[in-house]
Each structure stands twice: as structure tokens, then as C-alpha cells.
Amino acid sequence: MIRISGLRMHFGSNEVLKGIDLEIGAGEVVAIIGKSGSGKSTLLRCINGLETFDSGALAVDGQALVHGDAAAMRMLRQHVGMVFQSFNLFPHLSVGRNVMLAPTLVRKRATVEAELQARELLARVGLAEKFDAHPDQLSGGQQQRVAIARALAMEPAVLLCDEITSALDPELVGEVLRVVESLADDGMTLLMVTHEMSFARKVSDRLVFMHAGRIHEMGPPEQLFGDPQTPELRQFISALNG
Amino acid sequence: MVDFSLWDILRNLLLAARWTVLLSLVAFVGGGVAGAALLLARIARLPGADRLVGVYVQLFQGTPLLMQLFLTYFGLALFGLNVSAWVAAGLALTLYSSAYLTEIWRGCVNAIPRGQWEASGSLALNLGEQLRHVIVPQALRIAIPPTVGFMVQIVKGTALASVIGFIELTKAGTMITNATFRPFTVYACVALMYFALCFPISAWSRTLERKLNRGR
Numbered sequence: 001m002i003r004i005s006g007l008r009m010h011f012g013s014n015e016v017l018k019g020i021d022l023e024i025g026a027g028e029v030v031a032i033i034g035k036s037g038s039g040k041s042t043l044l045r046c047i048n049g050l051e052t053f054d055s056g057a058l059a060v061d062g063q064a065l066v067h068g069d070a071a072a073m074r075m076l077r078q079h080v081g082m083v084f085q086s087f088n089l090f091p092h093l094s095v096g097r098n099v100m101l102a103p104t105l106v107r108k109r110a111t112v113e114a115e116l117q118a119r120e121l122l123a124r125v126g127l128a129e130k131f132d133a134h135p136d137q138l139s140g141g142q143q144q145r146v147a148i149a150r151a152l153a154m155e156p157a158v159l160l161c162d163e164i165t166s167a168l169d170p171e172l173v174g175e176v177l178r179v180v181e182s183l184a185d186d187g188m189t190l191l192m193v194t195h196e197m198s199f200a201r202k203v204s205d206r207l208v209f210m211h212a213g214r215i216h217e218m219g220p221p222e223q224l225f226g227d228p229q230t231p232e233l234r235q236f237i238s239a240l241n242g
Numbered sequence: 243m244v245d246f247s248l249w250d251i252l253r254n255l256l257l258a259a260r261w262t263v264l265l266s267l268v269a270f271v272g273g274g275v276a277g278a279a280l281l282l283a284r285i286a287r288l289p290g291a292d293r294l295v296g297v298y299v300q301l302f303q304g305t306p307l308l309m310q311l312f313l314t315y316f317g318l319a320l321f322g323l324n325v326s327a328w329v330a331a332g333l334a335l336t337l338y339s340s341a342y343l344t345e346i347w348r349g350c351v352n353a354i355p356r357g358q359w360e361a362s363g364s365l366a367l368n369l370g371e372q373l374r375h376v377i378v379p380q381a382l383r384i385a386i387p388p389t390v391g392f393m394v395q396i397v398k399g400t401a402l403a404s405v406i407g408f409i410e411l412t413k414a415g416t417m418i419t420n421a422t423f424r425p426f427t428v429y430a431c432v433a434l435m436y437f438a439l440c441f442p443i444s445a446w447s448r449t450l451e452r453k454l455n456r457g458r
Contacts, residue, residue, distance in 0.1 A: 048364050070368060077366035088361035092379045101375060102365035147361075154365060 001026045001158055001189050007046060007056035016042050017053065018213040024158070029190045031200035034210035035236065040193040043210070044160050047191070048080040049073050061157045078106065081151030085163040087143040089135040089150070095122065096131040099150045106154070114153075121149040125179050141172030145179055152183075159183065161192035197240055201225060209233050246422045251431060258414030259435050265400045265410060266439075268332045270393055273339025280344040285351065286369060295344065302341030308402050310334045315406040331403035339396055346392060350385040351377060383454050390447035394440045401436070411435055 007020040016039045024030050032040045045051040046058065049065055058065040061079040066072040090098050099118035103109040109117075122128050125145035127138075135143055144164055151159060161180065165173040177199050184190055184203045194200050200207060201221040208218040211232040217224055228234045280298070283291035302310065314334035318325050325333075354377050362376040404413035415432035419425045 050360055050364065074366050074368060077364060080364070082361075082364040084357060084361060086357050088355075088357035090358065090361070090376055090380075092383075102362075102367060105371050105375065106366045150365070 001028070001061060002047060002191065003057075003059045004043075004047075005057050007043070007053050007058060009042065009046065009051065009053040016213050017046070020056070020213075020215060022208065022215065022218075024189065024191060026157075026189055027187045028206065029184045029188075029204050030192070030206045030208060031204040032191070032193045032208045032210055033195075033197065033200060033236070038210040039213045040210050041162055044082075044162050044191065044193050047158075047160055048077055048082050050082075074106070078154055079157045081154055081156030081159040083144070083147050083151050083159065083161045083164045085166050087135075087140070087147045087167070089143055089146055091135050093134075094131070095127070095133050095135065095138070095146050098135065098146060099153045102150070103153050117153060118149070121152050122146070124152075124182075125149045126175070139172060140168045141175045144168065144172075144176045148176075148179055148183075158189045158191060161190065161194070163193050163195065165194070165196055209236065211236075246418075246424075248427070251418055251422065251424075251428055254418055255411060255414055255428075255431055255435060258409060259411045259439070261408070261410040262397065262400050262412075262436075263439065265328075265331060265335065265403060265408070266393070266397045269335035269339045269396050269400070272332070272336035273343050273396075276336060276340035277343030277347060280340060281347050281351065282373075284344075284348065285373070299341045299345050302338055303345070307334075307338055307399055308405060310338055311402055311406055327403070327406045327408040330406055331400070331408045335396065335399060335403070338399065339392070342392055342395075343389065346388050347381070347385055350381040350388075353384055354380050386454065387447050387451040390443060390450065394443050394447075397439050397443070398436060 002022070002024040004020055004022045007017055008015065009017040020039075020043055022043075032043065034040050042051055046053050047060065047065075049067065052067050060076055063076045063079055064072070065076050089095075090101065093101065096115065096118050099121055100111070100114040103114045103117065104111060119128065119131060122131055125148055127142060127145055127149070130138065130142065130146070135146065138146065147164075148159075164180070165176050168176065173196065177196065180190070180192070181199075181203050190203075192200075204221055206218060207221050207224045209216050209224060209230075209232075211230075216230050217228065217233050224233065225237060228237055280291075280295045284295050311331065311334045314337075315325075315327065315330040318330060318333075358376055358380065359372065362372045367375070400410055401412040403410055404416065407413070409417070411432055415428050419428045422428060
């Protein structure tokens with residue numbers, strides 16, 4: 001589903017991704033873990049072209065990412081949904097319009113049809129009654145669930161989640177994670193960067209541990225947490241428990 | 243000597259004020275269209291656009307409007323284009339407002355959080371759709387107060403067009419003074435008329451600002 005090979009990227013003189021190879025199959029749930037600054041979010045943002053990588057190749061659903069080619073980028077982004085740490089809902093549009101915008105513009109869907117789909121998706125994230133509300137009337141957890149519904153409206157093959165609970169009050173984290181878990185159960189391909197380690201262990205098929213711009217280890221959660229091979233991962237795990 | 247009543251003075255000034263209004267509108271609409279086009283070129287990252295527009299803006303913001311009027315009027319004549327004062331004034335003020343408006347609006351667009359670009363981009367919207375449905379509606383709210391404020395500057399700026407012989411409110415005031423020898427009365431009337439034009443615009447700007455802030 002996602003195929004990344006030899007991905008390198010730098011910000012100024014700082015190389016943040018030092019050759020990433022990663023393949024993610026359809027229906028797989030993968031969590032990227034690691035310290036801040038290890039390149040997790042940058043890698044995620046590369047996958048839908050929000051960051052421009054220097055070398056290497058990246059394809060989603062067979063659609064290669066080509067920078068500077070607007071048409072190819074538009075095609076690729078229709079395969080990749082993204083949910084952000086800071087929600088990034090459109091504040092001037094109602095919740096329903098937030099969800100309907102991209103399908104009506106990009107997929108040329110009729111308004112009636114898009115509205116039906118939006119209501120369905122909002123019901124799925126438990127916000128059916130919020131269709132006409134404005135984002136600033138919602139709690140952070142509700143806003144993030146709308147953002148998930150908005151990304152799903154484009155029927156992406158992969159959903160990228162970039163620390164989607166990091167900006168939430170602790171008591172609101174659960175409602176968002178439950179939605180993500182239900183998506184995982186429904187067979188959605190998910191790639192997430194998260195600091196919610198217990199959640200990552202519970203729902204992921206595979207964990208990817210990144211350190212200093214490289215993938216150090218990856219494998220099933222039991223393996224990574226039970227039998228870490230590198231000192232970096234051992235240190236990361238002990239810091240979590242400490 | 244012919245005797246001028248106050249009404250004569252006012253009537254003639256009011257007639258000339260039409261030209262002030264018209265020149266202001268031309269400058270504002272023309273400047274708005276050109277300013278928006280320049281901003282678009284910058285946002286779309288057309289090669290060289292950012293630097294060129296930057297220089298353009300600095301040029302117009304760094305020189306007096308009076309010089310811009312002179313240079314347009316006499317400069318065009320130099321190229322063999324014998325334009326009327328009306329065309330020269332309209333052109334100079336349009337260029338002047340386009341430079342200011344493009345910079346004001348750029349600030350408003352920059353004030354929209356990057357996350358809005360990223361979210362709309364990741365939903366596969368193209369640049370035009372991002373601007374039309376996500377960025378511009380939000381930037382517009384921020385842009386209204388400074389834009390309306392700048393309209394007042396334009397109205398007052400049209401007074402300078404009198405120096406190249408364009409007969410608007412100020413020029414008419416000078417001419418009437420020369421005929422009546424009552425400069426204080428005449429210029430007081432002129433000032434009042436500018437105030438009557440500008441005050442409603444500023445008041446409107448304040449109302450809009452209040453309304454927009456309440457809507458947040």
C-alpha cells in the first residue's frame with residue numbers, strides 16, 4: 001500500500017531522514033514511535049507531500065509521489081488522508097461543510113450525496129448531531145473526531161495520524177483513540193505517529209522505532225517491547241517506564 | 243467684481259467633489275484588481291514574482307505620491323503619450339493603491355495559520371480551491387478593516403491630483419479662492435467635504451471591525 005525506499009531529507013544542514021525504507025501492506029496498522037526530533041512526523045508528512053524529500057522514492061497505492069507535478073500530487077493525495085495534531089478544521093465552515101468540502105470539489109460529488117456521506121461519517125465518529133455546529137463550539141476531542149471524518153470523506157486508502165491526541169486534554173484522549181481503534185477494526189490502513197504507547201501496543205500490527213532519522217527496529221509490539229535489540233530502543237522503553 | 247454667495251462656493255465645490263469620488267473609486271477598484279493579481283502571482287510562486295512585487299511595493303511605498311503623480315504625468319509625455327490629467331491621475335493613484343493593497347492583503351493571507359494550507363492541501367484541493375474556499379474567506383475577515391482604512395487614504399490622496407491640473411475638490415477650491423479672495427471660507431468648506439466623504443467610511447470600518455470581532 002505504501003512503499004518507501006531510500007528516503008532522505010534535510011532541513012538546512014540538518015539531515016532529518018537518513019535513508020528510510022518502509023513498506024506497509026493494505027489493512028495494516030503501523031505506529032511510528034521514537035523521541036521528539038527523531039524524524040517521525042517528517043516521515044509521515046513526506047507521505048502526502050507536505051514535506052519535499054531530497055532523494056528516494058515513495059508510492060501510495062501504486063501512485064508515485066512526484067514533487068512539482070500538481071496533477072500527480074492531487075491524485076496521490078486522494079489516496080492519503082491526514083489527521084493533524086492541531087485538528088486544522090476550517091473555522092469559517094460548519095462541521096458538515098468541513099466534511100463535505102473536499103468530496104464536492106475534488107470528487108465532484110453532488111451536494112445531496114456529499115451531505116448524506118458527511119452525516120454518515122459524523123455518526124460514525126459519534127457526532128451526528130453536530131452537523132450544523134461550528135468548529136469553535138466543539139471540544140478538542142470533538143474537533144479531532146470531525147477532522148477524522150473529514151479525512152475519511154475522501155475515502156483514502158491510507159490514513160496518516162500525526163500525534164492526533166497530543167493537543168488534547170487527557171480526559172478527551174480516549175474518545176479520539178476509540179474512533180481510531182474502530183477504524184483499525186474495520187480494516188483501514190493506518191500509519192500513525194503517537195506518544196500513546198499503550199494504545200500503540202494495543203492496536204498496532206507493527207511498531208516502527210525511529211531514532212535520529214533512521215528506522216532502528218520494527219516488528220510486532222510484543223517483539224519490540226519484549227526483546228529490544230538496540231541500546232537506543234532499550235533506553236527509549238526504560239525512559240517510558242521511568 | 244462678481245459677488246459669490248456661500249451657496250455659489252458650495253455648489254461649485256460639490257460639482258468638483260464628484261470628480262474626487264470618481265477618481266477615488268477608479269483608484270480603489272483598479273488598485274484592488276491589480277493588487278489582487280500581484281498577490282496571486284506571489285502566492286502561486288510564479289518565478290521571480292516575489293522579488294519583483296517586493297521591489298514594486300517598496301518603490302511606491304518609498305516615494306511620495308506627489309512624485310508618482312508628476313512622474314506619471316510628465317513621464318508618459320516623454321514617451322510621446324499625451325495623456326490628460328485625468329488619465330495620469332487615475333493611473334498613478336491606481337498603481338499607488340495596488341502597491342499598498344497587495345501588501346495589506348499579503349499580511350492578511352500570511353495571518354492564516356499554516357495548518358489551514360496543509361489541511362486543505364492534504365485533502366487534495368488545488369491552489370485555486372484552497373484560496374477560494376479556505377484561505378480567502380478567512381483572510382477577508384481580517385482584511386476588511388485595514389482595506390476600508392486605506393480607502394480613506396486614497397480619498398485624501400486624490401487631493402494631490404490637483405497639482406497636475408486635474409480639477410477635483412482641492413483644485414476647485416484653489417480656483418474659487420482665486421476668484422473670491424475668501425481662502426478661509428473656501429478651504430474650510432473643502433476640508434468639510436473631505437471629512438464628509440471620509441468620516442462615513444471610517445465609521446463603517448469601525449462597525450465592520452466590531453461586527454467581525456463579535457462573530458469570532
